[in-house]
Amino acid sequence: MEAMSEWTPDARELADLELLLSGAFAPLTGFLTSADVDEVVAHGRLADGTSWPDPITIALPESIQPGEQVTLRDPEGASVAVMTVRERDGHHAAGPVEALDAPAYGPFARLRRTPEDVRKELPDGETLAVTMRGPLDSPTLDDIAATAEELEAGILLLPLVFGESGPAVVRAALKASAALPGSSVVAVPLAPREDPEIDLELREHVARNYGATEHYAGPAPVVIPGPPHRRGLVVFFTGLSGSGKSTIARGLRDALLERGGRTVTYLDGDVVRRLLSAGLTFSREDRDHNIRRIGFVAAEVARHGGLAICAPIAPYAETRDEVRAMAEEVGADFLLVHISTPLEECERRDRKGLYAKARAGLIPEFTGVSDPYEEPEDAELTLDTTGMTVDRAVSAVLNLLTSGGWIR
């Protein structure tokens, strides 16, 4: 028998999957077909006419074809569900999903209950469900209490948890619950939708599935991002070998440590290749692995408010974009610094004699000689170090950090 395909969906797809499996997205039992998607987008209905506001879809690798089953895993490797692929439409695949006995973990996992379970415990009569993505202030709490009293309804608080702020929303719900006698809290992994109307309708659908007779949409959270000097930051240098990345990166690290005020991690290229990426070659695939590993560590540093400096060649635009996304996903900022020193100058410097060897054909796939370098079009700073002192180059980067408020 052929081994079943496996796939790890992205965070948003996994959240939708959990809602499909729990019944919170009833009547849906799987990812939508293209016919359903078209009808939802055009008329807010499924192909069979049932009202439904948002296309719930999943992207799967092209290799997984209709008729196949695929095990959907979370990033930590737990098998969450089996999907039977019924249709493919470009990247998207459609088909029903069936729950596997995945262990429940994650903050407040005990509060992620199924609608069926919750409905059993609801008192008879009306239920006012409050979906919330942020804390409820006291006027809102008073409003909810008054509405519930008027409707003679019980209160069900549904913190919508997705992403980094998820646990904080549950804490806010538990706090609100303490102020609303008789209320209960159930965490629901509903990712926000871009269109506010669709978002609201989807919240209503989910609330009804949890037994709500009335829905109260908690106010949109006021997001006040911390000031830049408190936010995590990834400073990512890219450029040819010998362009000056490591020299400037080290100069930047030293200058930041001398000033104080920020914790700094420098992911030195040689150290990375020796430890984190030991054994990797310079094939496209291995370079991508290398850059993703660097991005992963840098994002972890930045998640906790640190400043990470990295200086690999990182020749591919797509992979650099991935690292930017990894940093932004954890609420950090990302600055791409392109050290654009031209090949001729890098080759003239030829500090390690590598260009000579590459020209002699002794090093295959050498960036700039026999391997590509995709010039960034999205760099926050571009520096050609030809005829420039190291101090000036470091100052230019420091200026960028100062002008954006990342250092004071």
Ligand SMILES: Nc1ncnc2c1ncn2[C@@H]1O[C@H](COP(=O)(O)OS(=O)(=O)O)[C@@H](OP(=O)(O)O)[C@H]1O
């Ligand atoms: N084939 C080939 N192409 C490019 N570079 C090569 C190659 N083989 C070895 N080296 C040496 O490895 C350093 C680049 O490693 P990186 O990890 O930064 O490369 S990448 O981002 O994964 O493409 C690079 O170091 P720097 O000079 O510091 O950039 C080279 O010294």
Ligand SMILES: Nc1ncnc2c1ncn2[C@@H]1O[C@H](COP(=O)(O)OP(=O)(O)O)[C@@H](O)[C@H]1O
């Ligand atoms: N303005 C400058 N900035 C950075 N490096 C410079 C500059 N001018 C000359 N160099 C020299 O260029 C070389 C760059 O090497 P390195 O920093 O190891 O490059 P990379 O890390 O990009 O391979 C060093 O020998 C450095 O002294």
